[in-house]
Amino acid sequence: MLAVFEKKINKLGLNExxxxxxxxxxxxxxxxxxxxxISSTFTLHHIKDKYPMIEKLYKMLKSGGRLIIGEIDMDATGDVRDPKRFMRMMDYLKIEFSLALQEGGIDAFSRMYDNGKKHILNDGEYCISFKQWETLCQKASFKKIYIRAVPDFEWYKVLIAVK
Ligand SMILES: C[S@@+](CC[C@H](N)C(=O)[O-])C[C@H]1O[C@@H](n2cnc3c(N)ncnc32)[C@H](O)[C@@H]1O
Incomplete structure (x- = not known):
């Protein structure tokens, strides 16, 4: 991802x-x-123990600074053997599987299917809901927190927390 980013920076002449x-x-x-x-898209959910990370991000911000989080709004907490949790997560995953199949064919579907299993088994993927992100930010002392929907993507949201 950093290599992709660096290529874009070079292309735009923003190296300095x-x-x-x-x-x-x-x-x-x-x-x-x-x-x-500090902004992050689809990355913070990879960390299981989120509060120490949010606390650290809070400390890294200047007063009045903003933490912007773009993530999947899915609560994957709980017992991985719980069928109710599984059904809740499948509401999101079935849309992702179907989109991958429609837009990227069998290869994209296979990748998404493997990734879905990681979400279900909490194997490197630990999504939480935006209500839960909000609670973590409140606990870390962020003053204001806004949550915004992403048009056309019901399961994605953006949170802006102001220090
Ligand atoms: C789904 S990608 C999202 C990348 C990019 N932000 C985007 O929106 O396209 C998740 C990224 O998180 C990075 N990542 C996962 N776990 C990480 C960790 N523990 N520390 C730092 N980066 C991590 C991965 O290397 C990957 O680049």
């Missing part, structure tokens, strides 16, 4: 303004109050 750094989410080493904005 934007730099890339690879960090492990659970062990980020940025300074306190380093950023006005």
């Amino acid at each position: 303004k934007i730099s890339c750094r690879h960090e492990e989410l659970s062990n980020m080493e940025f300074e306190k109050e380093a950023f006005h904005i």
Whole structure:
């Protein structure tokens, strides 16, 4: 992903303004109050223990800074053997499987199907609902929190938390 990003930066001639750094989410080493904005799409759900990460992101923001999270609005918490949890998650996954099949054929479907299994088994994919993201941000002392829908994508949302 960083290689794709760096290619775009080069193409736009923004090398002097934007730099890339690879960090492990659970062990980020940025300074306190380093950023006005921290934004993330479809990445934070990979971390199982989210509160320490949100706390760290809060510390990395300047006062008045914003954390912007784009994610899947799906509660994958609970016992992986619970059929009710499975059915709840399948509401989202069946749409993803069908879209992959329709737009990317068998190859895309296979990738999405394997990924769906990871979501169901909480194997590297640990989605939570936006209500749960909101609660974590409140606990970390963010002052204002806004949640926005993404048009045409019922299961995706954006959260903006202001420090
Ligand atoms: C689904 S991709 C999303 C990429 C991009 N943000 C986007 O919206 O297209 C998830 C990204 O999270 C990164 N990732 C997963 N676990 C991570 C971790 N523990 N620390 C840092 N990055 C991680 C993966 O390498 C991958 O690039």
